[in-house]
Amino acid sequence: MTTNSNIENVSNPDFPNGQQESWKRFFSFSIDHKVIGIQYIVTTFIFFLIAGMMSMIVRAELITPVSDLVDRSLYNGLYTLHGTVMIFLWIIPSQIGLANYLIPLMIGAKDMAFPKLNAIAFWIIPVAGILLMSSFLLPSGAAQAGWWSYPPVSVQNPSGNFINGEFVWLLSVFLLGISSIMGGVNFVSTIVRMRAPGMTYFKMPIFVWTVLSAQLLQLFCLPALTGAAIMLLFDLSFGTNFFNPASGGDPILYQHLFWFYSHPAVYVMVLPAFGVFSEIIPAFTRNPLFGYKSVAIASFGISIFSVVVWVHHMFASGTPSWMRILFMFSTMLVAVPTGIKVFAWTATVWKSKLHLDTPMLFVLGGIIMFMLGGISGIMLGSIAFDLHANNTYFVVGHFHYIVFNTITMGIFAAIYFWFPKMTGRMYHEGWGKVHFGLTFIGANLTFFPMMFPLGLQGMVRRISSYDPQYAAGNIIASLGAFLLGMATLPFIANMIVSWLNGKPAPDNPWHATGLEWTTTSPPPLENFEEIPTVTLAPYSYGLPQYFAVDSSHEDAIRKHGN
Amino acid sequence: MNNILEKIAIFIGVVATIVVSYWLGQQSYSWMPVAATKEAQHVDDLFSFLVALGAFIFFGVVGTIGYSIITCRAAPDDYTEGHPSRGNNTLEFLWTATPTILVLWIAWQNFHIYKMLDIEGLNTILDFNASAENNSAATLVAQTTEKPIEEIEVIAKQWEWTFRYPQENITTSELHLPVNKPVKLFFESEDVIHGFFVPEFRFKQDIFPDRIIDFTFTPILEGKYKLHDSQFSGTYFAVMEADVYVDTPEAYRQWLRSPNSQAAKPNLAATEHAHKPRQLINSHWRTVEPYTPLVASETKD
Numbered sequence A: 001m002t003t004n005s006n007i008e009n010v011s012n013p014d015f016p017n018g019q020q021e022s023w024k025r026f027f028s029f030s031i032d033h034k035v036i037g038i039q040y041i042v043t044t045f046i047f048f049l050i051a052g053m054m055s056m057i058v059r060a061e062l063i064t065p066v067s068d069l070v071d072r073s074l075y076n077g078l079y080t081l082h083g084t085v086m087i088f089l090w091i092i093p094s095q096i097g098l099a100n101y102l103i104p105l106m107i108g109a110k111d112m113a114f115p116k117l118n119a120i121a122f123w124i125i126p127v128a129g130i131l132l133m134s135s136f137l138l139p140s141g142a143a144q145a146g147w148w149s150y151p152p153v154s155v156q157n158p159s160g161n162f163i164n165g166e167f168v169w170l171l172s173v174f175l176l177g178i179s180s181i182m183g184g185v186n187f188v189s190t191i192v193r194m195r196a197p198g199m200t201y202f203k204m205p206i207f208v209w210t211v212l213s214a215q216l217l218q219l220f221c222l223p224a225l226t227g228a229a230i231m232l233l234f235d236l237s238f239g240t241n242f243f244n245p246a247s248g249g250d251p252i253l254y255q256h257l258f259w260f261y262s263h264p265a266v267y268v269m270v271l272p273a274f275g276v277f278s279e280i281i282p283a284f285t286r287n288p289l290f291g292y293k294s295v296a297i298a299s300f301g302i303s304i305f306s307v308v309v310w311v312h313h314m315f316a317s318g319t320p321s322w323m324r325i326l327f328m329f330s331t332m333l334v335a336v337p338t339g340i341k342v343f344a345w346t347a348t349v350w351k352s353k354l355h356l357d358t359p360m361l362f363v364l365g366g367i368i369m370f371m372l373g374g375i376s377g378i379m380l381g382s383i384a385f386d387l388h389a390n391n392t393y394f395v396v397g398h399f400h401y402i403v404f405n406t407i408t409m410g411i412f413a414a415i416y417f418w419f420p421k422m423t424g425r426m427y428h429e430g431w432g433k434v435h436f437g438l439t440f441i442g443a444n445l446t447f448f449p450m451m452f453p454l455g456l457q458g459m460v461r462r463i464s465s466y467d468p469q470y471a472a473g474n475i476i477a478s479l480g481a482f483l484l485g486m487a488t489l490p491f492i493a494n495m496i497v498s499w500l501n502g503k504p505a506p507d508n509p510w511h512a513t514g515l516e517w518t519t520t521s522p523p524p525l526e527n528f529e530e531i532p533t534v535t536l537a538p539y540s541y542g543l544p545q546y547f548a549v550d551s552s553h554e555d556a557i558r559k560h561g562n
Numbered sequence B: 001m002n003n004i005l006e007k008i009a010i011f012i013g014v015v016a017t018i019v020v021s022y023w024l025g026q027q028s029y030s031w032m033p034v035a036a037t038k039e040a041q042h043v044d045d046l047f048s049f050l051v052a053l054g055a056f057i058f059f060g061v062v063g064t065i066g067y068s069i070i071t072c073r074a075a076p077d078d079y080t081e082g083h084p085s086r087g088n089n090t091l092e093f094l095w096t097a098t099p100t101i102l103v104l105w106i107a108w109q110n111f112h113i114y115k116m117l118d119i120e121g122l123n124t125i126l127d128f129n130a131s132a133e134n135n136s137a138a139t140l141v142a143q144t145t146e147k148p149i150e151e152i153e154v155i156a157k158q159w160e161w162t163f164r165y166p167q168e169n170i171t172t173s174e175l176h177l178p179v180n181k182p183v184k185l186f187f188e189s190e191d192v193i194h195g196f197f198v199p200e201f202r203f204k205q206d207i208f209p210d211r212i213i214d215f216t217f218t219p220i221l222e223g224k225y226k227l228h229d230s231q232f233s234g235t236y237f238a239v240m241e242a243d244v245y246v247d248t249p250e251a252y253r254q255w256l257r258s259p260n261s262q263a264a265k266p267n268l269a270a271t272e273h274a275h276k277p278r279q280l281i282n283s284h285w286r287t288v289e290p291y292t293p294l295v296a297s298e299t300k301d
Helices: A023-027 A033-062 A072-107 A115-137 A165-193 A206-237 A251-285 A292-306 A310-314 A321-333 A335-349 A358-381 A383-389 A393-423 A429-455 A468-501 A553-560 B002-031 B038-071 B089-117 B249-257 B268-274
Strands: B150-157 B160-165 B170-172 B175-178 B183-189 B194-198 B203-207 B213-217 B223-229 B241-247
Touching (some): A023 A033, A033 A115, A033 A393, A072 A206, A072 A251, A072 A393, A206 A292, A251 A310, A251 A393, A310 A321, A321 B089, A335 B038, A335 B089, A358 A383, A358 A393, A358 B038, A383 B038, A393 A468, A429 A468, B002 B038, B150 B175, B175 B249, B183 B194, B183 B203, B203 B213
Parallel strands (some): B150 B183
Antiparallel strands (some): B150 B160, B183 B213, B194 B203
């Protein structure tokens, strides 16, 4: 069977003398989508660890009812940056990195539509991230108004300094928005225009569908947030009054502009993870994805519905009653396409031939925890309940069940699944399972008490001290959080040691369908020796080339097609 | 034989799921704080229904996956296909139509409960002509049949609550409400956005500067509760609290007349700002100064 290609033989303009591709290319302005993808994943993982450290300090403060670890301003700065870094420097860009690596391979293209734009979009990430982190060193401190930064509190600027934490925060968000919009242009163009011959829309893998749906959202909705950030910057620094009620402005306008993007943003975050689930489940159940067509259309459906639900973040705000009711109805409907996906995955797992390797464990754990996140979401969409639970720890528990217990589990699953393809080496399966076990336990210990009892009993969110009646739930959550911090260590060790020293990986270690598995591990510079022609339906696990483990891969493809 | 055993197992699973879900729905009342308003009881009923339904879906999906994990493991080198089915139109239609009907029904239930809350001052989408006048244009919301008797102003500022009883012309730092009578609270902020939240009352409302929002509800349980600011309002947000008392009508009238009702209590934020607690790491970042009340003359209107 083939092993990783002999890289030295592939002519590579980055290394005209034919020397082996070195690790240095990952620190360069490479326009190869595979390099950029890995650059995104590693860079955003570092930001994940940084924001994770911030949350460790937050949980260390909250393990006791009184404010005794950090002063209140620092606490507010910490949770503000924790949220901002996790959303804009981990969840969204890490999945852009995954998509960057995988989309051209999955659709049978040589690279993205705009390789240089791709590289520029990546390099904005570390610049904007370092800028944001540096705000901790300002004399006035980092931004302290939460990741949503509502005026008037966000523009109060008690220090009076022109360069303050909020200013830096707004600049950083603006830059990250530019990066994301570039990505949106690139992904949509690539998927619409560069699919291999024979790959119609309904032959695309679901991951491609979900990335397309997510990137369309980025294109249409991000400008609202970028505009809001600019207007807020002007209110903060140049004396305008867009959101100042004393001078005829309205702070609720900001809320609308902010949430018009930030609600679709959560679907930008979750759709690629749903796509990852849809790729991994068929490979480890040896079944075609049940209801492929409806799952594909549901991805689009989620995208479209998500644009008209944003006011559910403002049910307790200064919104008119008729608007609250209207948006409650629209919010409820977004549950339907999500449900279609969950039921499809469940039906694929039913009566299957299960292989519980690490990627599959993360996917199944993610789906189980997603049930809690999704159901608590429907509860929050119920306005009568939301008026009680809004702005309490119930919301914090709900969204962490989505962003960590579902999406981050999906990102880990994807990293383990495509690690052999990206690095040409196998990771260590035993340590992968350890990572899963610790993460699954830690994730539930940390975030379940937030929903019950803390949130239901009325513990408000964003507070640095609390009433002693909430102590028990907070202790459990903090201990769970420390466990989660520890759980990351076997993962980091596994990745580093396996990349340097792991067993060489075959082209298709999982015997999975998908064009990326027909090329070498890692792929050559232009991905395929020859652009394939697609004839098969996706997830054709019944075909011999996917279960005939010992026959030559090229023979099987020659006989049965792509 | 296996087929029959499996069908029995599935049947038992479905029945168990229904029973456990219903039981959890009943338990859910105890997960909430005590219900102290008439409206709270309806919210708790809705929550119970959502818990039961959610539990059914949760155990249904997780149970199916769990059953498969137990019974469907393949040998490590067996990569043959599980089954060739790519879908089932009837099933897919059912699991699209049923959730749609369910969620629309949930939304409809919510609409009915929301009408009982009778919130006014929320009619404009964006308020560019904000004034201190109460905007009492017609609303979608049903009026309560009883005329609200008590009208109380709630004024929020960084980081202190003040309550003003216009009829008696007194200003206090704790909120007293008479039991079993509808009460109308008028919310206004003097600086940033705040939020009114008492968990036992089961609602909250954000409070805005230059805009009055009023909210009518009926407390039904005597006791002492804690009002907490619910919309992040800056450095000392965590300690912006006030005591709320639901009194018998006699105790309420007595309190209104007593001089104690007007005693100015220093707010927690000002106290903490003056005497910082011991904290391990101090950033010394500048903060907005908490409002510090002057002497007793401040409280007279």
